[in-house]
Each structure stands twice: as C-alpha cells, then as structure tokens.
Amino acid sequence: MNGYSSLEHTLRNILCAINPLDEDWSMRFQLIDELRAMVENIESLRGATVEPFGSFVSNLFTRWGDLDISIEVPNGSYISSAGKKYKLSLLEDVRKALRAKGGCQKLQFITNARVPILKFHGNYNISCDISINNLSGQMKSKILYWINMIDGRFRDMVLLAKEWAKAHNINDSKAGTLNSYSLSLLVVFHFQTCVPAILPPLKEIYPGNMVDDLTGVRASAEKFIEETCATNINQLMSKKSRAFNKSSLSELFISFIAKFCDISSKASAQGISTFTGQWEDIEGNMRWLPKTYTIFVEDPFEQPVNAARGVSSKQLTRIEEVFRRTHFMLISSNQNQNEVISTLVKPHVSKSVARTPTGNQNNYSRNGLRPQVQAQRAIKPPRQVQHQLQAQRAIPPPMRAQHQLHAQRAVQPPIQAAQRTVQTPIQAAQRTIQPPIQAPHQLQGQRTMQPPIQAPHQLQGQRPIYPPFQAHRLQDKRLDRNQNSSAQRPTQANRVQTQPIWRPKSDR
DSSP states (O other): OOHHHHHHHHHHHHHHHHSOOHHHHHHHHHHHHHHHHHHHTOGGGTTOEEEEETHHHHTOOOTTOOEEEEEEOOBTBBOOOOOHHHHHHHHHHHHHHHHHHOOOEEEEEEOSSSSOEEEEEOTTSOEEEEEESOHHHHHHHHHHHHHHTTOTHHHHHHHHHHHHHHHTTOOOGGGTSOOHHHHHHHHHHHHHSSSSOSSOOGGGTOOSOGGGGOOSBHHHHHHHHHHHHHHHHHHHHTOTTOOOOOOOHHHHHHHHHHHTTTHHHHTTTEEEETTTTEEEESTTOTTTOSOOOSSOEEOTTSTTOBTTTTOOHHHHHHHHHHHHHHHHHHHOTTOOHHHHHHHHSOHHHHHHHHTOOGGGGGGSOTTSOOHHHHTTOSSOOSOOOGGGHHHHHTSOHHHHHHHHHHHHHHSOOSSHHHHHHTOOTHHHHHHHSOOSOOOHHHHHHHOSSOOSSOOHHHHHTTSOOOOGGGHHHHHHHHHTTTSOTTSOOOOHHHHHHHSOOOOOGGGO
C-alpha cells in the first residue's frame, strides 16, 4: 500500500469516527426544542423564534461540534435592526431563564464581542452559543451548505481540517488562533486555487455583498438570495466545458497543508479573498485599508469584514509551524499510521479511529453517514451513497436534490419544528428550477403528472374509463347534452320517433 492510499484509508477512518451519529442529531434537535419552550416563557421575547445556524445548518459539524442559536426578535415581516444594548438586555433575560431552568453548565456571557454571545453547556454536554437577530449568520451557513452541493469533498475537507486544527490547538479565536468559519474559508480558497479548480470565486455564486441585501421584508430578501445562489450554482454545474478535478481526498489534504506552510510570511503583504478566489495585495486594496490585522481572510458575504481578525501575530507564527510540521510528516517516507492519526486528531478521537475496521467503510457514504440515516435527516447531506457518486458529478444540484426532497416528505422528521427551521432554502429554489432532463422514474417520484405512456390499469386509477359495452350510453349523453339534465332520458324508441327523418321530394 503506497503512501497516498494508506493516508486515504486513514482519512476515511477518521471521517467515520468524527461524523455525527443518529443520537448526535437527535440531541441537538431536543436541545433546540427545549430552548424554544424556554424562550416562549420570557416576557421580553414574546413571539421570538429560535433558529439554529452555523455548522449544524451547513452540515459541517462533527460529533463534538457546537450548536449556534439565533433568537430572532419579531419586527413584523421586516428584518429587525436591534442595537447592541438591546441585544445585551435580551441575552441577560435568557441567562436568568437558563439559571432558573437548571441543567446548564459553564454559563458565560460574552458582552464585549462584536456579536454578543451567551455560551453554556446543555444537558447533553453540547456547547451552545446564543445570539440575538443573527440572520446574517444563518444565511452564511446556508450558502456554505449549498457550496457543498457543488462537490461533496468540500465537507470532508472541512471536517478533517477542523479536527486537525483542534488537535494542535489552533482552532480557538479566544486564544488568538483560527475560528471554524475562517478555517472553512481556507478550504474554500484551497478548492478555488486547485488545478483544475473545484470551486469558483464566490462572486460567481453571489455577486453582491450578501449582508447588505438583508434589508426590508425578510421573506423577500431571503428568497432573492436563495434564488440567486440556486440559479448560479445550477448554471455552473450544467457547464459541459467545466473541467473536473479528480484529486483524491488524501491528495487534496496534503496540498491544503502545503499551500499554507508560509502563511505567516505571506500574510504580511497579501490577504485571502474567496470572493475573487485569489491572493490579493493588501496595499492599495481600498476594501481592506487601513490594514490593522495579522492575517486577512475576507468574509465573502460581509465584505470587508475579516473572518480571522482574532488571530494574533504570535499565534500566526505557531499556526505556520503547525502547517510545516504536518506537511513534513505527511510526505515523510517512514511515517506510520499511528503517527498520522495522532497528528490529525485528538487522543480521544484516535482511539475511535483505531477501533474502526476497514470493512465498515462500505457501510458509509462519502460523507460518512449511513444511507438509511440520510433519509431521516432534516438537513440532508448532499452526497449520496457510494454507488451514486459518479452520477451526481454530472447532474446539476437542483436535479439531484429532487429525489432527496421526495424522501424527506415521505419520512416524517422526529422533531418537525426544529427541522422546519433548518431546511435548506435552496430546496425552495430548486422546486422552481426544473432540471432540463430527468429520467422517467424520477418524474414519477417528483410530479403528480404521469408519463405520456401508461398501462390501462394505471389509467383506470386516474380517469373514468368506459368499457366497450357502455359505448351506446356515451352516444346517448352526447345527444342529450342540450336537454335538461334533470329530465328523464327518453328511450331509444322515443328518440328515433322524435328525430327528423329525411325523405326525397317525390315522397313528401
């Protein structure tokens, strides 16, 4: 087994170990329901809704991932623009309610953050972050979900990158390192700069500044963003001239680590822009000046905000060193599997990886979830089971999502209220964008209209079919169409007598 195939095997086992199980989804749904019930009893939050976002909605969370919650304060049908002081007041009411409810640990109120957050650990030992009116966070999460529909390797890479960063303690913005959102953007940037590119510049998916467009009527603003992204993704996926990158997951991971081995020295002059899909010089960039950050990773949906603004200069040097050491280990000729696993994941995860048999990989899809689990999810993982992967690459996202939607409607979700909140809005846009070509079996599952050619027994269930011996009754109905429907139908003999009879003039 060569180095790449060995690493590929190891990465697949890691994905099997870190992907969320049934209970991980269920516990998060239950926690969302509990928070909804609690918020309903807070007087200052009457009518507010509890809506998840972050990695849970983008389907980029591991078994130990946090749960991000936004409490949306009602403002009629319009997007609320509550000030920071008002948000702090509402979060204080939530903190009191959590204390009265009990069962919460490590309750922490972060008031000096750009977005005030209330952090705690729930009954299921799930770290939860609560914010107020974070609609922009919700939309960013949904767009990341849609990006994964272009290529499912994106999700695998994000999960592996986040787990690797946690193993080296460089995934903590409070400690001056990279937060999970900036790590996801680094993976996006890597996929944009591969040859051939896997992802396009994000301006080709949403050309504007998304946060600026979240104004006015919420339903209209969200619909505009959803339909814009869906249309552009559909056009991108339907391009026949689009080159397909066939790199394996191990090749992509090694090239990802190699790309940022000099990130500290490069960050002094250039910033990372996933909006344009390239490195950009900081000097002369009117969006970024004045430059006051150690590293600039532009938020493509909220320009010119820096998603990595919390990274310190000291920690950036250490981050670069982690990239270098990891790259050296991955390309080393005398590496062993235990060393690779200990480099890529934390000790408690490595135990699970070591216990993951090779044969079990066939029971998982490319994103690590069992096929029977995928039909039960409110958030559908974009990738299907292994034998469907090849067909998906040639099918635009709206087309391949149709049969997923059909399965979702047939299987009732366990917690409907929570699942309605996290339904990916691209599905709504997909229903309006019909795929150009569909197989007959897809049409039968997606539409109520039957295919053009049908068997007689199928037709009988759809429209009244008169057998041959009833043909004379049909003729009678046509003859009597101008008569009163309530009148008694005349007999055949009477009908003949009343009909005008044609005779030659000689007989008249």
